[in-house]
Amino acid sequence: MELSTFFQQLTNALSLGSLYALIAIGYTMVYGILRLINFAHGDVFMLGAYFAFYAATSLAMPWWVAFIVAIGLTAIFGMGLERVAYRPLRDSPKISVMISAIGASFLIENVGIVVFGGRPKSFPSIPLFDTVLHLGPVSVLSVSLFIPVITAAILVALLWIVNGTKTGLAMRAVSTDLDAARLMAIDVNRTISLTFGIGSLLAGLGGIMWTMKYPQLNPLMGVMPGLKCFIAAVIGGIGNIPGAVLGGFLLGVLEIMIVAFLPELTGYRDAFAFVLLIVVLLVKPSGLLGKHQAVKV
Amino acid sequence: MKKAILVIVAIMLVASIVGCSKAETKTDANVVKFGVFEPLTGANAAGGAEELDGVRLAQELYPTVTVGGKEYKIELAIADNKSDKVEAANAGQRLVDSDKVQVVLGSWGSGLSMAAGPVFKDAKIPAIGLSCTNPLVTKDNPFYFRVCFLDPFQGTVMANYAFKDVKARKAVIIREVSNDYSVGLAKFFADSFKSLTGDQGAILAELNYNTNDQDFSAQLTQVKSLKPDVIFAPGNYTESALIIKQARELGITAPFLGGDTWEIAEFINVGKQAVEGAVMSAFFDNDAPLTPLSKVFVESYQKKYGKLPSGTAVLGFDGYLLAIDAIKRADSVDPLKIRDAIAATKDFAGAAGYVTLDANGDPIKSAVIKEVKGGKFVFKTTVAP
Numbered sequence: 001m002e003l004s005t006f007f008q009q010l011t012n013a014l015s016l017g018s019l020y021a022l023i024a025i026g027y028t029m030v031y032g033i034l035r036l037i038n039f040a041h042g043d044v045f046m047l048g049a050y051f052a053f054y055a056a057t058s059l060a061m062p063w064w065v066a067f068i069v070a071i072g073l074t075a076i077f078g079m080g081l082e083r084v085a086y087r088p089l090r091d092s093p094k095i096s097v098m099i100s101a102i103g104a105s106f107l108i109e110n111v112g113i114v115v116f117g118g119r120p121k122s123f124p125s126i127p128l129f130d131t132v133l134h135l136g137p138v139s140v141l142s143v144s145l146f147i148p149v150i151t152a153a154i155l156v157a158l159l160w161i162v163n164g165t166k167t168g169l170a171m172r173a174v175s176t177d178l179d180a181a182r183l184m185a186i187d188v189n190r191t192i193s194l195t196f197g198i199g200s201l202l203a204g205l206g207g208i209m210w211t212m213k214y215p216q217l218n219p220l221m222g223v224m225p226g227l228k229c230f231i232a233a234v235i236g237g238i239g240n241i242p243g244a245v246l247g248g249f250l251l252g253v254l255e256i257m258i259v260a261f262l263p264e265l266t267g268y269r270d271a272f273a274f275v276l277l278i279v280v281l282l283v284k285p286s287g288l289l290g291k292h293q294a295v296k297v
Numbered sequence: 298m299k300k301a302i303l304v305i306v307a308i309m310l311v312a313s314i315v316g317c318s319k320a321e322t323k324t325d326a327n328v329v330k331f332g333v334f335e336p337l338t339g340a341n342a343a344g345g346a347e348e349l350d351g352v353r354l355a356q357e358l359y360p361t362v363t364v365g366g367k368e369y370k371i372e373l374a375i376a377d378n379k380s381d382k383v384e385a386a387n388a389g390q391r392l393v394d395s396d397k398v399q400v401v402l403g404s405w406g407s408g409l410s411m412a413a414g415p416v417f418k419d420a421k422i423p424a425i426g427l428s429c430t431n432p433l434v435t436k437d438n439p440f441y442f443r444v445c446f447l448d449p450f451q452g453t454v455m456a457n458y459a460f461k462d463v464k465a466r467k468a469v470i471i472r473e474v475s476n477d478y479s480v481g482l483a484k485f486f487a488d489s490f491k492s493l494t495g496d497q498g499a500i501l502a503e504l505n506y507n508t509n510d511q512d513f514s515a516q517l518t519q520v521k522s523l524k525p526d527v528i529f530a531p532g533n534y535t536e537s538a539l540i541i542k543q544a545r546e547l548g549i550t551a552p553f554l555g556g557d558t559w560e561i562a563e564f565i566n567v568g569k570q571a572v573e574g575a576v577m578s579a580f581f582d583n584d585a586p587l588t589p590l591s592k593v594f595v596e597s598y599q600k601k602y603g604k605l606p607s608g609t610a611v612l613g614f615d616g617y618l619l620a621i622d623a624i625k626r627a628d629s630v631d632p633l634k635i636r637d638a639i640a641a642t643k644d645f646a647g648a649a650g651y652v653t654l655d656a657n658g659d660p661i662k663s664a665v666i667k668e669v670k671g672g673k674f675v676f677k678t679t680v681a682p
Contacts, residue, residue: 012514118342122566259515
């Protein structure tokens with residue numbers, strides 16, 4: 001492989017990986033606080049993209065206003081989803097909540113098909129994100145430079161919220177023991193709502209960034225990215241925020257490298273991601289950065 | 298509590314009996330049911346929607362068929378195969394078992410048709426493929442027919458175009474490896490291109506991707522290093538548009554060629570500036586009428602939908618008309634007799650040309666070559682078989 005080709009592939013890998021990382025953060029955050037795998041995360045991601053699309057086209061908002069509106073709506077939607085689908089099951093076994101999450105996921109997808117239509121839509125081009133930059137022999141879409149920056153900023157912001165603020169303290173308390181947290185006068189409902197709000201906000205942002213790079217929307221667009229980012233979160237250690245970023249990058253790099261170095265295995269690219277999930281779960285279930293936690297019975 | 302459950306069960310039982318008898322009475326009234334078997338959601342949704350538009354238009358113009366002096370109303374039973382091969386077999390089963398259709402129309406996408414083919418064959422219900430071009434759809438299936446040309450022809454047409462018009466000598470193929478249509482068409486193109494150039498190495502590489510993939514940067518980086526004269530990338534319109542867009546972003550300038558699945562508004566909406574100059578084979582051109590019905594189709598389509606027809610809508614229209622024609626010739630609504638009448642189709646004049654079915658149930662039709670120019674599909678030439 002020529003050196004320029006190698007660098008191009010590396011760029012491809014990092015740009016895909018940073019996108020995975022961005023979405024995986026939201027996944028892992030909700031899990032870290034609530035011990036709930038929010039299977040509807042990918043569908044909230046899809047909604048974020050559609051909200052931005054309608055705000056920018058039907059309501060003719062400037063793109064940045066459309067993005068803010070869409071991200072806000074997605075966050076509110078996420079809080080509503082928690083209120084309707086998860087809160088009533090808070091005292092039920094974890095498996096019930098998970099099944100409810102899967103149900104919510106299918107519901108959102110199918111309502112999406114009815115409301116948005118099954119035909120794919122295309123996001124209008126935004127020059128700031130849709131410009132090709134040539135860095136020596138390497139070509140890169142400008143949005144691919146923004147995504148890692150956004151991911152890094154969010155990583156820092158979240159670490160600060162969780163570890164450096166009172167709200168974050170409440171989140172960690174809820175995560176450790178919900179009942180004890182309630183006894184300590186922590187508003188558990190508000191804390192969980194907020195966690196979902198932030199998680200969904202990140203999903204919405206991820207969805208918008210995804211459509212900037214792959215400008216095509218359909219109601220099932222969240223399924224594969226959702227699963228991939230779940231895998232990324234597990235690789236990094238689910239519940240661990242820097243782990244999700246690491247896992248996202250790792251998955252992106254491995255996927256691109258498989259296609260680059262073993263082209264005959266391209267068809268198995270998705271399968272490979274799932275094999276990786278199984279291997280991680282078998283060998284190091286707590287993931288790369290996750291800590292093994294003893295579970296009280 | 299127990300009592301309540303018993304009551305509910307009893308009500309359900311009664312409902313199911315009533316439901317059954319209702320369905321029975323419905324079928325023996327003067328109604329003939331056409332099943333529309335199309336992807337209305339998922340990756341191929343736009344393709345299915347176009348064909349359904351064509352079928353609906355035909356139904357509006359010709360809502361009844363007269364058999365044995367009795368007028369039958371035609372009802373459509375629409376089944377969404379969700380662009381998924383497993384779902385396709387289920388959707389086909391549903392049309393056969395619960396909708397009890399007499400004829401099936403569809404599907405867009407050869408792989409979907411092939412998945413449901415055995416279902417229609419076992420149920421002995423004739424199916425008319427609209428734009429499924431893979432030879433295997435009708436092969437060894439006496440109940441599957443079609444109103445479009447086949448991929449060996451389409452592959453040859455595009456290989457000829459690549460060789461003579463683009464003057465390409467080295468090509469790269471990018472195919473959707475999980476899609477029978479794409480893999481088949483890629484092979485026919487490769488065979489034909491190799492024999493035209495007389496060079497076994499004329500295909501520099503065959504690269505794969507999966508349905509629903511969105512990132513093709515790794516494959517395209519390889520394409521870039523191979524420096525082909527032309528890239529043949531038959532596949533679903535959404536993935537194809539993203540492939541071309543990402544190829545242009547990487548600085549690949551070689552022209553892209555594709556098949557009939559590209560001619561759909563979404564291809565241009567998603568690909569925008571990047572798909573300018575993309576060339577594809579197609580079934581029909583609005584400005585090149587092939588039969589007296591072509592004009593009727595274009596005008597009534599415009600009136601009903603307020604836009605010019607594109608892509609495969611015309612084949613939905615033709616499939617519906619062929620089914621009516623066969624019912625008239627059979628003078629029966631019995632699926633077996635309809636099948637025999639379809640099999641005997643000779644010089645049937647559809648909007649997209651004349652259809653004469655051979656022993657396999659395939660017609661021989663000419664292809665149209667179109668190019669994306671100024672955000673539109675522009676007619677280039679017609680290629681006769």
